[in-house]
Amino acid sequence: MHGLFREIVVIAWLALMGTLASLWLNPHKPQPFWEGEVSLSQVEAWKTSVIWIDARVSTEYDQGHIPGALLLNEDKWNELLGPVIMASNGKTPLVVYCDAHCNASLSVAQRLKKTGLDPVYLLKGGWESWKRAHP
Amino acid sequence: MGWTLLRWILGGIFLSAGVIKAWDPGRFFMDISNYQILPTTASMALAWYLPWIEIMCGLCFFCKRFFMGATWILVGLMVIFVAALCVSWMRGLDLQCGCFGVSSGGSNYPIWLMRDLLILAGLGLILSKKGRAQALA
Numbered sequence: 321m322h323g324l325f326r327e328i329v330v331i332a333w334l335a336l337m338g339t340l341a342s343l344w345l346n347p348h349k350p351q352p353f354w355e356g357e358v359s360l361s362q363v364e365a366w367k368t369s370v371i372w373i374d375a376r377v378s379t380e381y382d383q384g385h386i387p388g389a390l391l392l393n394e395d396k397w398n399e400l401l402g403p404v405i406m407a408s409n410g411k412t413p414l415v416v417y418c419d420a421h422c423n424a425s426l427s428v429a430q431r432l433k434k435t436g437l438d439p440v441y442l443l444k445g446g447w448e449s450w451k452r453a454h455p
Numbered sequence: 456m457g458w459t460l461l462r463w464i465l466g467g468i469f470l471s472a473g474v475i476k477a478w479d480p481g482r483f484f485m486d487i488s489n490y491q492i493l494p495t496t497a498s499m500a501l502a503w504y505l506p507w508i509e510i511m512c513g514l515c516f517f518c519k520r521f522f523m524g525a526t527w528i529l530v531g532l533m534v535i536f537v538a539a540l541c542v543s544w545m546r547g548l549d550l551q552c553g554c555f556g557v558s559s560g561g562s563n564y565p566i567w568l569m570r571d572l573l574i575l576a577g578l579g580l581i582l583s584k585k586g587r588a589q590a591l592a
Contacts, residue, residue, distance in 0.1 A: 327524025331511045338507035342477055423485035430481065 356441045373416040375428040417443035458589035466516025473509030486553025
């Protein structure tokens with residue numbers, strides 16, 4: 321029993337060392353907080369054109385999306401990124417959305433930022449908020 | 456031979472799952488967050504630490520060092536995973552499993568649970584008296 325406990329402690333310790341090394345080296349650091357979250361009413365108050373980015377899977381996109389929205393999800397990132405880059409001009413805000421309770425938009429927004437596109441925002445409430453406002 | 460194969464398969468599963476998640480903890484963090492069980496800080500800590508636990512346990516399965524400790528850790532983890540999946544299924548959450556860091560487009564609880572229970576059964580076999588002796592032979 322004592323030997324088993326010692327083994328568990330050693331593994332936990334080695335894992336901690338790996339974690340610390342990873343924290344130091346890993347380029348994909350988690351960013352849990354997103355400051356650029358905007359509500360639909362805020363976006364509509366901007367009175368400027370916006371590039372909508374739909375971060376859901378293509379089947380959901382096909383069933384309905386914000387008019388003019390470009391599909392971009394992590395499943396087909398390389399395939400779908402081209403049209404987004406073409407549409408982006410460095411000034412027009414990119415507003416990413418998914419469903420109401422999902423993190424796909426956060427993930428896509430972070431990757432867009434890393435790609436160098438700017439400004440990037442998240443739509444609070446996602447597709448559900450759009451549907452409520454435009455029944 | 457069969458026991459060694461089982462040990463290698465289980466080791467490979469956890470090693471690959473750990474490496475994929477350790478490579479992109481940001482993504483794994485989001486998968487954990489989707490379960491809506493843990494606070495943000497705990498999810499963040501888990502996103503960094505859990506993959507390395509899996510990697511270390513996977514390696515222990517291959518090199519036969521600290522084998523029983525690794526097996527018990529993985530049994531504990533799998534029980535927690537199964538419980539988390541059951542709770543999320545009951546709550547009707549639409550999420551990504553986060554098991555192998557690959558998004559699959561939608562929730563598939565029955566498949567995920569079946570896979571986890573199979574892995575748990577494999578670990579249970581190894582913990583059996585015969586398994587312990589044979590897997591380390």
